[in-house]
Amino acid sequence: MPLYTAGSLKSELNDRGWRLTPQREVILHVFQNLARGKHLSAEDLYNLLQNEGEQISLSTIYRTLKLMARMGILRELELAEGHKHYEINQPYPYHHHHLICVRCNKTIEFKNDSILKTGTKTAKKEGYHLLDCQMTIHAVCPTCQRALLPI
Amino acid sequence: MPLYTAGSLKSELNDRGWRLTPQREVILHVFQNLARGKHLSAEDLYNLLQNEGEQISLSTIYRTLKLMARMGILRELELAEGHKHYEINQPYPYHHHHLICVRCNKTIEFKNDSILKTGTKTAKKEGYHLLDCQMTIHAVCPTCQRALLPI
DNA sequence: CTGCTTATTGCGAATCTTATTTAATAAGCA
DNA sequence: TGCTTATTAAATAAGATTCGCAATAAGCAG
Ligand SMILES: [Mn+2]
Ligand SMILES: [Mn+2]
Ligand SMILES: [Zn+2]
Ligand SMILES: [Zn+2]
Numbered sequence: 001m002p003l004y005t006a007g008s009l010k011s012e013l014n015d016r017g018w019r020l021t022p023q024r025e026v027i028l029h030v031f032q033n034l035a036r037g038k039h040l041s042a043e044d045l046y047n048l049l050q051n052e053g054e055q056i057s058l059s060t061i062y063r064t065l066k067l068m069a070r071m072g073i074l075r076e077l078e079l080a081e082g083h084k085h086y087e088i089n090q091p092y093p094y095h096h097h098h099l100i101c102v103r104c105n106k107t108i109e110f111k112n113d114s115i116l117k118t119g120t121k122t123a124k125k126e127g128y129h130l131l132d133c134q135m136t137i138h139a140v141c142p143t144c145q146r147a148l149l150p151i
Numbered sequence: 152m153p154l155y156t157a158g159s160l161k162s163e164l165n166d167r168g169w170r171l172t173p174q175r176e177v178i179l180h181v182f183q184n185l186a187r188g189k190h191l192s193a194e195d196l197y198n199l200l201q202n203e204g205e206q207i208s209l210s211t212i213y214r215t216l217k218l219m220a221r222m223g224i225l226r227e228l229e230l231a232e233g234h235k236h237y238e239i240n241q242p243y244p245y246h247h248h249h250l251i252c253v254r255c256n257k258t259i260e261f262k263n264d265s266i267l268k269t270g271t272k273t274a275k276k277e278g279y280h281l282l283d284c285q286m287t288i289h290a291v292c293p294t295c296q297r298a299l300l301p302i
Numbered sequence: 303c304t305g306c307t308t309a310t311t312g313c314g315a316a317t318c319t320t321a322t323t324t325a326a327t328a329a330g331c332a
Numbered sequence: 333t334g335c336t337t338a339t340t341a342a343a344t345a346a347g348a349t350t351c352g353c354a355a356t357a358a359g360c361a362g
Contacts, residue, residue, distance in 0.1 A: 017309080019308095020358080057312045059351090060311060063311090070253055082320080084349095099274065101279065102220075119288045128293070134286070134287055135269070135270070135285070136286075137281065138281075138282045165329095168330095172329075174339085193320080194319090209341090211341075213321075214340090217320090233319070233350095234318085234320090
């Protein structure tokens with residue numbers, strides 16, 4: 001899980017016969033400058049770029065998010081039903097995990113260094129090349145516990 | 152994360168004003184008797200039941216899987232793109248986690264007791280009612296590493 | 303710097319999973 | 333045993349993501 005710059009992204013892409021496009025650079029930049037604790041869906045990213053005057057099609061957004069997740073640059077998160085969220089994939093000491101309320105989707109980030117260690121060790125043991133490891137806690141938040149039993 | 156029987160499922164449902172139906176009982180039974188390491192998608196479950204002569208509609212399958220996941224009876228897993236997989240949610244010592252190849256979806260289960268401990272502690276600290284906690288490692292398996300660079 | 307190859311983009315249309323609507327059914331309970 | 337209403341099946345809709353294709357432009361060789 002290295003930290004990417006526009007330059008290192010370009011070389012990693014070119015090494016595989018792929019290309020660095022302005023769209024990819026812009027999207028990486030958005031995630032690199034996203035506030036801690038923020039997570040973007042494809043639609044979120046699309047709207048954010050629209051508001052900044054960047055014209056990147058939704059198709060390209062989807063393709064780029066998938067590509068960068070497969071490269072280990074972004075993390076793909078299941079924070080809500082029906083669509084994915086993304087954030088930059090950072091190593092220690094920024095590596096963190098998520099506690100999610102399954103009813104209202106309120107999300108709390110937490111850290112635990114032993115998880116990344118376990119992930120690294122387990123992947124290595126099986127000969128896998130690690131891209132990301134994440135712990136997800138599904139639970140019901142205090143507010144939703146008090147609400148009267150809707151599922 | 153208690154272990155459910157048809158009886159305890161019924162009381163937990165009835166306590167909330169809900170009902171135990173034959174469909175729900177059948178679906179719980181399938182997951183309770185599923186071989187270790189097996190994970191079912193909604194479609195998988197539907198086909199499995201069809202082959203056993205059980206007529207349960209796909210709508211009911213989806214509703215039941217969601218309900219049981221929200222109750223903490225089943226775990227919802229992201230083992231492949233585009234659809235979820237489910238397995239029974241078991242406590243220590245059966246509690247386990249998943250290492251997934253993002254290219255071919257080959258999945259390996261592994262255990263690590265400290266994860267459930269961390270999940271329990273973190274949920275408690277925030278006042279959340281724990282349903283499930285899981286660690287997911289995204290990686291590229293040895294076979295896919297050798298394959299020539301398709302994403 | 304120039305031209306060529308082909309990866310990538312944007313657009314629209316398609317796909318596919320999951321949710322919803324509705325009438326019929328049946329679980330729980332008095 | 334009868335009543336209330338949660339649940340079902342089936343058809344339909346919704347919504348996220350992917351795909352096909354023509355136009356564009358990144359990388360590279362000359
Ligand atoms: Mn996060
Ligand atoms: Mn499993
Ligand atoms: Zn909540
Ligand atoms: Zn693989």
